[in-house]
Amino acid sequence: MFFVRVLALVLVPLYGFAFDGSSIGLLALCSQSKSCLLSSNEYVKNLVSTCNMQMKALDCDGLAQKNPEMKSLLKHCDFQSQCKEQEEYEKSKELACLRGYKNALVDTGIALKDLTVSLGSFIESSWDHFKTSVKQRNEFIRQCNKSIACKRDLVKEDHRYNTMSDDQLNKYTAAYLYVQAQDMKAYQASLDRAPGRPRATPPSNNRLTPVQETMLSDLMNMVGDKIGQEYQKFSCYSGLAKVEMACYVIGNVVDPTLLAGAAFKGARLVAATGRAIAAEEAIRATDEVSAVGKLYRGSIMTREALVKDFLTYSPTTVTENEKWIAIAEKGVNSKVRFLDVENSQLKGLNDTLKDKNLVTSLTNYHKKLLFDKIEELKKQFPDLVIDQYSDFKSSRFAFSGKIPKDLDQRLQQIFKETNQEFAQFLKLQKVVRDGDASTDWFRAGVGQSAEQANVAARYSRSQADNIVQSYAQENLSGDLTSKLMNVEKSRQNLRTSLNGTSVLEGNTLNSDAFDIVRKNMGNDDKIAAALKDRFALTNIPSSTVKELQTYVKSTDEFSPGIFVPQREVAHLNDAVQGGFSADVIGLGASNIKGTAEALSKSSNLDQALIETRKAEKSVTVEFKAQKKFFEDTVTKAVDPGKIRTVCSGDDCVAIAVKPLNDTDKKKILTALADSKYSGKFRLAFVPDGVTDIATRNVLSTHGESVEKLLRASLSSVMEPRKLQGLTFGLDMRTQVLNDGTVKLLIGEAPGVKLSVQERALIQKKFEESLRSFNQSFTSKGTPSNYSP
Known part of the structure; x- marks a missing residue:
């Protein structure tokens, strides 16, 4: 009993819960005398009628029939019941919220005895989580636009905005302030690498500060809106039940996914709450979804x-x-x-x-x-x-x-x-x-x-x-035959304009030339610069650059499909102990090179199809050998049984059975670099302890993207053969997406000796690549703050 009294004291000052927009009007109606109420009779009828229609549309009775134990949590539409529920809501919403918090803390392993000490911290933790979480950011920004207190929290460490008046600050959107504050934070961190702000200590009297009260009020509105969007039957419940559910989600800082099933999982609201929200009830009740979503008539598709x-x-x-x-x-x-x-x-x-x-x-x-x-x-x-x-x-x-x-x-x-x-x-x-x-x-x-x-x-x-x-259609056959003739014409023109350069190889081009043109299609200046750097050209006419693009694009249209009887899916879903992804570099260029060589031997369309298929088989044999080399090499580079590999398409992954240390990673990179495949793999390491499957996989993709930027930027400042002798690994030393540190690892082929200046250059380009990656995300509304 003492514990309940302590809990009650903590949230007595709470205010601002806004789950029901009509609550003020309802309170006014309920407080009227009988004689006054008669004049408002039409409003009362509308109120009851609207409630009944909503309950019927959502089949709230069906929810109660399937789960009788939930019946007491549902709202009632008759006027007297609505008044009673509103009165109970106003009187007990703080305790209902506290119950939700208590249950969240129990589910996340926080002892009950620590609740009064940690409540303020948990509110701030939840607030920061919503502010930085990719999943919740839209809801946060939308609600933040309505709250000057929220905007002030966004810029509290940004001297450009934190001294502004309310009127001045309100001229900016929350989204703008958020991005500006994140940019300032990244800039300050780059100057002094200062640790993050320590979390505020709750006041000793166990009461919430005014700032924490505002945070909780805004959080409840965010969560309530989100649950209402994702789970329409949320509207079946009474105000107190909604409060408890929302506060359960807010307190569950570990993973407040806010989807119907997950939001209430483990909540002690009623033991059956989790069972009540069955999969078939979570789907939005719209004809459009049922028409195209037959496969998912049981869950919210995310x-x-x-x-x-x-x-x-x-x-x-x-x-x-x-x-x-x-x-x-x-x-x-x-x-x-x-x-x-x-x-x-x-x-x-x-x-x-x-x-x-x-x-x-x-x-x-x-x-x-x-x-x-x-x-x-x-x-x-x-x-x-x-x-x-x-x-x-x-x-x-x-x-x-x-x-x-x-x-x-x-x-x-x-x-x-x-x-x-x-x-x-x-x-x-x-x-x-x-x-x-x-x-x-x-x-x-x-x-x-x-x-x-x-x-x-x-x-x-x-x-x-x-x-x-x-x-068989005449247009297609005619167009492709004409295109085949144009491909040959372009090939002959290029052999003339590029005569005497190393861009030419065999009957066509060097694979790197195909790769440069293919990846920069449409950007003449970038193609010209990359070709000059890679092949030591003093000049390349703009007409040749355009001819190259026409040639590569037209050639690719004749690339045959690849037949793979058994397909493995390469992912890090099982990499609880960490691991890494390995993207094969240049496979697409090798395929186009093979197709181009085949077309150079073909005099008609039917012959072209036969020759390109032969070329594809040859490239596939070499690619299989490269994947086999990867699998054998990386497993032998570390202790036996420490990792297992899977390859699919041009992607491979290595799943760690035991966590990889820095020595293991260096051995893997060195082993790959010490071969004819040096520079043919881009690696991205993910640490052990990343609990979320999606995060593991996306982290590795982010690492590969940064490596692409790095290798591209180095191509213009390093001797090509030396760069080819380097195998890079991006070590993602973070547990979360778009934040944390990333380390560059380098494997060097025998004979490749990097000077002090070259190592400094590589590090500089790596840091620039990280910033470029961050900017590409931030410009799309998802702040990214990876640091070297």
Whole structure:
């Protein structure tokens, strides 16, 4: 009993809870005399009617029937009950909030005896967490715009704004102040590396300070709004129940995800609360979602849920893939119809979203929609034989047996509907930005061989209308034949203009030249500068730079698909003890180089398809050898059994069974650099102890992105062969995204001797690359503060 009294004293001064916008009006109505109330009878009827309609729309009675123990927590719509509940809310909201806090602290391992001492600190911890968390920042900024106290907290350490009057400060948005304050914080940290501000000590009398009271009030509004958005049945509950739920979330600093199921998990509000919020009740009750979200009629789709369910999803087995490959390798067959559907924006999405797991999951979700529709087609035509294949970016089908005469038209409709459902679903669930043209990500083609279907799909990339392109159509055949002739013309022109330079190699270009042009397409100045630095050119005409871009882009349209019977998904989901990712550098350039050499030997379109397939097989053999080298080398570089590896596409990961120390990391880099593959891997290490799966994977992607920036910046200031002898590893020494320290590790090939000046230059370029990466995120509204 003593404990309850102490708890009550802590929150007596709380004010400002705003879960119900009509609470003031309701209090006024409830306090009227009976005679006055008669004149307000119409308002009372509307109040009751509105409440009843809302409860019916949300099926709150159904919630109570499924979970009788929840019945007492639901609100009642008759006027007397509303008045009583409002009175209880005003009288007991502080204790309800405290119960939520207590339960959160219990669930996060804080002893009850410490509650009165740590409550103020927990409010500030929660406040800082919401302010810096990527997940919660939008809610924080939106609420902060309404509170001058919140704005003052944002700039309390920024001398440019913390002395302004309320009127002056209110002229700025919270988003602007947040970014400015973060920039100032980063600048100050770069000057003195000062440790962060120590958390304020709660007052000795165990009462909240006015600042903490304001923080809690704003926090409750943020959380209440978010829960209301994500879980509509939140409105079924009484005001006191809402307060307790919200304060549970605020106190759960560890992971206040605010999704319906997670927000109340473990709450002691009522033992059944977690059970009451069943998956099928969490989905938004809209016809639009139910139309396109059949697969998810049971959960709120978020990026995390998408990755969880679709990262490793595959609609085909290894046996099915092998059977399809056997059919495809027979070449042109007039009795077989091939369909190729590819994610044409895979590389761009990886670079833009900087989350490979998310991009893989998006691709796999599209496959789910597509394969389901192909399955329906199979049911409509039992005599139609459909062999199928899938890999990291493509879905492929071979149709034989009794083929419907209108198969192409049916495939056209299936492809269109799949793209529409995919785009609509992503938009409704806000998985990607509204401006992302996801209906155009996937392209498709059909033909009488796998190569024909693939080149038709690639041809689709250059067309405005995203439809299934047929290899047999006159326009496509004519356009590609003309393009093939232009590719040869460009090759001959380049051999003349670049004669005597090391840019030329074999019948075409050096792989590095393909890589430079491919990665900087559209930026003439950057291509020219990179080519001069890499190949020691004194000059390169602008007409040659434009010709190079035309040549590389046109050549890439003839690149064949890669057939992989068994696909491993490379990720760090299981890397609780840490690990690292390894991106293979230059694989795309090697593929284009192989295609270009094949086209130089081809006199017509059909021959080009045959030759490019031969070239692809040759490149694949070499790539498999490189992946095998990686797997063998890194496992032998450290103690036996300390790490295990997985490779997929041009990505590999190493999962630590035991945490890697600095010596282990150096050995791995040195072993990779001491080979013909020196400079062909970019590594990003993630430490042990990162509990969140998504954070582990995105941290490694961030590390790879910084390495790309570093290697690109060094290409203009270091001798190319010396740079090729360096293998870089980005050691992400942080547990959180977009904050913390990053260390550059270097593996040097035998014979590569770096001077003191060169090491200083590399470090300088590394720090510049980190700043550039931070700025790219901050400019998009997500402050990033990695430091070297």
